[in-house]
Amino acid sequence: MAFLVKSSDQKQIIKPQRHVASVLPGDVATVEAARDVLQGKSKRGILARILPFLGPAFIACVAYIDPGNFATNIQAGAQFGYMLVWVIIASNLMAMLIQTLSAKLGIATGLNLAEMCREQFPRPLVWGMWGLSEFIAMATDLAEFLGAAIGFNLLFHIPLLAAGILTGITTFIILGLERRGFRSLEAVIMALVGVVAASYLIETFLDRPDWGQIAYHSVVPQFGGTESVLLAVGILGATVMPHVIFLHSSLTQHRIKTPDEQQKRRLFRFELLDVIIAMTLAGLVNLFMLVMASATF
Known part of the structure; x- marks a missing residue:
């Protein structure tokens, strides 16, 4: 929103100033490396040039390997075999597109999706969206919290x-990493996602699935009755998560500040690569869940 101020001899457009987070000590090296790449000054190898931009999509992709995905993918594999592999692939492609648009919004406008909604929609609608979002966030957090608690229960054989309590403590410790900067949090999340992906990859190959059937059902859409349709809807709903669309735009809006449009375009290309890598990894984890369940049960 802009304000028009009139004087006796001129009109001046004044835009409200927004608070921009300063760079924390833990992020200085990452931000400087990213700026060197965007300005064409970096002489590092291609992998070293990409690394400073990886992170936001990996945090977002956690929502794509949550308890909802575990439940729907494992049930789909156990009940219908490889039939719904194509649903996972299609859902993941949709998620890639949506997360790309969310990241682009933060980079291009400097606003996250919630702030953009506040500026574009009437106030009563904004209040309604806020209330609904809070309710959805609490419901989602409940599932995540219970999933983590059950995980600790199964791993360490401790009471639920x-x-x-351990889940709550761990959550606050991980969130507390943000006080050191975004890079510490991103590194921990990327490591956790890597552990999950490696675990399912190993399980999948140990189960020796039928790769020919997997390839066939990846490109041939099929349903096996009403229940398979409901499971497909569940897979889609567990994959394309509204709250993470809001999150991704906020992760990119102030992460790397760029002074001009050309650098923003370069930044977006790197963020697109971040989305492709992270969402492909999340998609493979979901695929491995279904394949493992199909081969095992």
Whole structure:
């Protein structure tokens, strides 16, 4: 929103100033390396040039390997075999597109999706969207919290109450990493995603699935009755998550500040690569879940 100020001899457009987060000590090296790449000054190898831009999509992709994905993918594989592999692939492609647009919004406008909604929509609608978003976030957090607590319970054979307390402590520790900068949080999340991906990859190959059938059902859409349709809807709903669309735009809006449009375009190309890598990894994890369940059950 801009304000028009009239004087006796001129009109001046004044835009409200927005707070821009300063670079924390833990992020200085990453931000400087990214700026060197965007300005064409970096002489590092291609991998070293890409690394400073990887992170936001990996945080976002956690939403694509949550308890909802576990439940729907494993049930789909156990009940219908490889039939719904194509649903996972299609859902992941949709998620890639949506997350790309979310990241682009943060880079291009400097606003996240919630701020953009506040500026574009009437106030009553904004209040309604806020209330609904809070309710959805609490429902989602409940599933994530219970999933983590059950995980601790299964791994360490501790009571569920103690596992819940441990989950809360772990959550605050991970979130506390943001005080050191975004890079520490991104590194931990990327490591956790890597562990999950490696675990399912190993399980999948140990189960020796039928790769020919997997390839066939990847490109041939099929359903096996009403229940398979419901499961397909569940897979889609567990994959394309509204809250992470808001999150991704906020992760990119102030991460790397660029002074001109040309550098913003370069930044977006690197962020697109981040989305492709992270979402492909998340998609493979979902695929491995279904394949493992199909081969095992």
